[in-house]
Amino acid sequence: MQNFAHIQTMRQFFNAVHTQYQNRTLLHYMEGHQVHAASTTEFFNTAAQYAAVLVSKGLSEKHIGIMGTNRMEWLAAFCAVFQAGAVAVLLSPDLNAQELSERVEQADLAGILHDDILQHVIDNAEFPETFVRLNMDFLWNTVAECSSFQPDFEPNGASLACILFTSGTTSKPKAVMLSHSAMTAGVCHNVIRYPFQSQLAILPFHHIAGIASVLNTWYLGAMVCIGTDFKYLFR
Numbered sequence: 001m002q003n004f005a006h007i008q009t010m011r012q013f014f015n016a017v018h019t020q021y022q023n024r025t026l027l028h029y030m031e032g033h034q035v036h037a038a039s040t041t042e043f044f045n046t047a048a049q050y051a052a053v054l055v056s057k058g059l060s061e062k063h064i065g066i067m068g069t070n071r072m073e074w075l076a077a078f079c080a081v082f083q084a085g086a087v088a089v090l091l092s093p094d095l096n097a098q099e100l101s102e103r104v105e106q107a108d109l110a111g112i113l114h115d116d117i118l119q120h121v122i123d124n125a126e127f128p129e130t131f132v133r134l135n136m137d138f139l140w141n142t143v144a145e146c147s148s149f150q151p152d153f154e155p156n157g158a159s160l161a162c163i164l165f166t167s168g169t170t171s172k173p174k175a176v177m178l179s180h181s182a183m184t185a186g187v188c189h190n191v192i193r194y195p196f197q198s199q200l201a202i203l204p205f206h207h208i209a210g211i212a213s214v215l216n217t218w219y220l221g222a223m224v225c226i227g228t229d230f231k232y233l234f235r
Contacts, residue, residue: 007184007188008156008157008180008181008184009082009155009156009157009159009161009180009181009184010082010155010161010162010180010183010184011082011083011085011155012184013183013184013187013188013215013219014044014047014079014082014083017040017218017219018040018044020221021040021218021221022040022041023039023040023041024039024040024221024223025037025038025039025040025223026038026039026040026042026043026218026223026224027043027072027075027223027224027225027226028198028223028224028225028226029071029072029225029226030226038072043072043075043076043079044079046072046073046076047076047077047079047080047083048080048083050076050077050079050080050113050139051079051080051081051083051084053080053134053139054080054081054084054086054111054134055084055085057111057132057134058110058132059084059086059110059111059132060084060085060086061085061086062086062087062109062110062111063086063087063089063107063108063109063110063163064081064084064086064087064088064089064109064110064111064112064113065089065090065091065103065104065107065109065111065112065113065114066078066081066088066089066090066091066112066113066114066206067091067092067093067095067100067112067113067114067115067118067121067206068093068113068114068115068118068136069093069115069117070201070202070204070205070210070226070227071115071226072226073115073136073137073139074115074136074205075205075214075224075226077113077136078205078211081113082161085155087160087161087162087163088161088162088163089103089107089109089162089163089164090162090163090164090165090205090206090207090211091103091112091165091206092165092204092206093115093118093206095121096121097121097123097124097125097126098125100121100122100125101125101126101127103165104125104126104127104128104131106175107163107175109131110128110130110131110132111131111132111133111134112131112132112133112134113134113136113139114133114134114135114136115135115136115137116135116136116137116138119135155180156180157179157180157181157184158179158180158181159179159180160177160178160179160180161178161179161180161182161183162177162178162183163175163176163177163178164176164178164206164207164208178208183215186212187212187215187216187219188216188219195220195221195222196217196220196222197222197223198217198222198223198224198225199213199214199217199222199223199224199225200225200227201213201214201217201224201225201226201227202227
């Protein structure tokens, strides 16, 4: 575990992980029946290219939804939002079109990154006229045109970093706003503080417990194994 005491924003957090844990395997994930590995360099190269697309679409400093299942692309999109100087809005992949439309208005979304399997939900939801829809499975078609970027906005610890939604068990789901300092403090100081080699990530990434466990694993220099389907658990 390295010294992350100076970290105040999520962009600084990801930059520190990238710098301090180079030449390591950051992720194991499934594609079909095969287990694949992603190094720190490979993951952050992907995230940087995603961020370039976001900036090119005018989404820097905007609220950007991320809607999908637990997968490498989801985590790359999450990192990319912060690298682009934007706010990550975490959305359940179980939302229907009407619920998604409500979240878009409630969280003032300017765009969304989504899984291809959710295209039918995106197609039936109502969005503002200038809303940007980005399919994570086909984002590479845009990446080649956006090889570099330089966001103008540099957040501070008090800046809004992330919006999540409550489960809505007693009423309609409520938006919960987290600052950069709140997220980094939770990851670097208030979660797991002893080292381990790897963690199986099964909790949904759009829940705070799910994404915090991933970030804390990387903070400790360990590897995340993405558990996407329980029937492949032991693989």
